[in-house]
Amino acid sequence: MKKILFIHQSAELYGSDKTLLLLLKNLDKTKFKPIVILPFDGPLKEALESEKIEVVIAPVLKLYRKLFTPKNILGFFGDIKKAFKIINELHKKHQFDLIYSNTLAVLLGIMYAWKNNIQHLWHVHEIIEKPTLFKKGFIALLSLKCNNFIVYNSKATQTFWEANENISKKGIVIWNGIETNSLEINHNDVLDIRTNKFKLNSDEIVIALVGRISRWKGQMILLEAFQKLIKSRTDIKLVFVGAPPPNQENFQEDLEKKIAEYQLENNVLILPFQNEIQKIWQSIDIAVVPSTEPEPFGMVAIEAMLAQKPVVASNHGGLSEIVEDNKTGFLVQPNNQQELIFALEKLLQNQELRTQMGQNGFHRVIHQFSVEQYVQSFEKLFENIVV
Known part of the structure; x- marks a missing residue:
């Protein structure tokens, strides 16, 4: 059985939250064992746990515009230490085959994968034109050798991010899906x-x-x-x-x-x-x-x-x-x-x-x-x- 660590930026039930829930809810559990890290408690955590999926709360090292202040940067380094301690325990227990980062906003996955030589997949849901510094930064991260695979939610998203050969050679498009079995109109x-x-x-x-x-x-x-x-x-x-x-x-x-x-x-x-x-x-x-x-x-x-x-x-x-x-x-x-x-x-x-x-x-x-x-x-x- 393949062990996959899923890391996500939120615990709500909006767009990327729903797509993650949909994937994990329907994933063949005889072949894949998902473990999920979320940054806080919320409806997504409840929904995942109702499907008997292990969920752990930990800092996901989310990138945001107000991060670059002395106070927030100091807190960010503290979160790295805390998050790595939690994942180390999880990895010791499960021996992950793959780390899956859902959305570009989370940096914990790529950092841990790089440090521990674990394969990493980035599921990209965003088109970020501004600020330009963020766009350039994400292109650099997607280009990293330790980022092994990229899944885009549309061809438009793929076209936006494929800025160089290092990115284009490892990306595919998988359109989002939706449950279609509850269609009766009352x-x-x-x-x-x-x-x-x-x-x-x-x-x-x-x-x-x-x-x-x-x-x-x-x-x-x-x-x-x-x-x-x-x-x-x-x-x-x-x-x-x-x-x-x-x-x-x-x-x-x-x-x-x-x-x-x-x-x-x-x-x-x-x-x-x-x-x-x-x-x-x-x-x-x-x-x-x-x-x-x-x-x-x-x-x-x-x-x-x-x-x-x-x-x-x-x-x-x-x-x-x-x-x-x-x-x-x-x-x-x-x-x-x-x-x-x-x-x-x-x-x-x-x-x-x-x-x-x-x-x-x-x-x-x-x-x-x-x-x-x-x-x-x-x-x-x-x-x-x-x-």
Whole structure:
């Protein structure tokens, strides 16, 4: 049995957290034994332990912008000592064949692999254009000889990071997957959400954006497009599902101010993150992913397509690989409000088109983004890595 140490930057249940949980939950435990290090307690730890997976809390040596102060650097070196002591005990017990670092943010894996001559795999979920110093630093880390393998979550992510031959010769793309076995639609749940959460009339069409409320997720450009669309229609509603990152509450405040300025309080709704997000997807009519900067992947597009909803998305990053233009939705030029309006108008005017694109998207997810394909790709990779 191959022993793999998985190191991750968080214990929440957002994008990269979900993909790690999905992999470990479905990994063949007769062939692979996963042990996981997380930086703190949280819902991911609970979910992993419910699957009988060993989880250890330790510093993961996370790289962040405010690290480079005397106090934080001193703390970082203290964390190295503490983390290495914990992994030394784990390695003595398990004798790891591979260290898997999930996201570029964690440095513990590459540092320990280098010191102890253990094979290392970096699963890259990010496109980091700024600050430039960070981008150059990560390119240097990915180039290291002790970083043996790289998995990218999209071709767009791969293209962004393959800056030299040292990187390009050891990287492959494995698209994220999603569980597709719980697809039954409970029409009573949908009716309850549309009536009580969305406050809809029966004939209203719901446009939704699910994701962090941030500078680049596109909430503001979608709101601007919506306020123009609603001038000629009275049967539409816009729903934002999500919350801003910690200490970035100003993005939601700005969004709320703009909603009030347009006098759209009865037409636009902001909901916090929902635990049962698939029920939300089932209750909307059109999904929009108008990211102003490239998404490394775009998990929300897959979630919407699984719920048989058409997706209007920005034509860059991983979204260009997920959404098939004019088949499962529309790809529009990033930051182009007029293209966004035009795509939404097409879908608003044609229920049959919404239904057909939703069905096409569902079949695409089943065939290209299933959890089975996702996990099998990793298992094959692990088999080839650890002989």
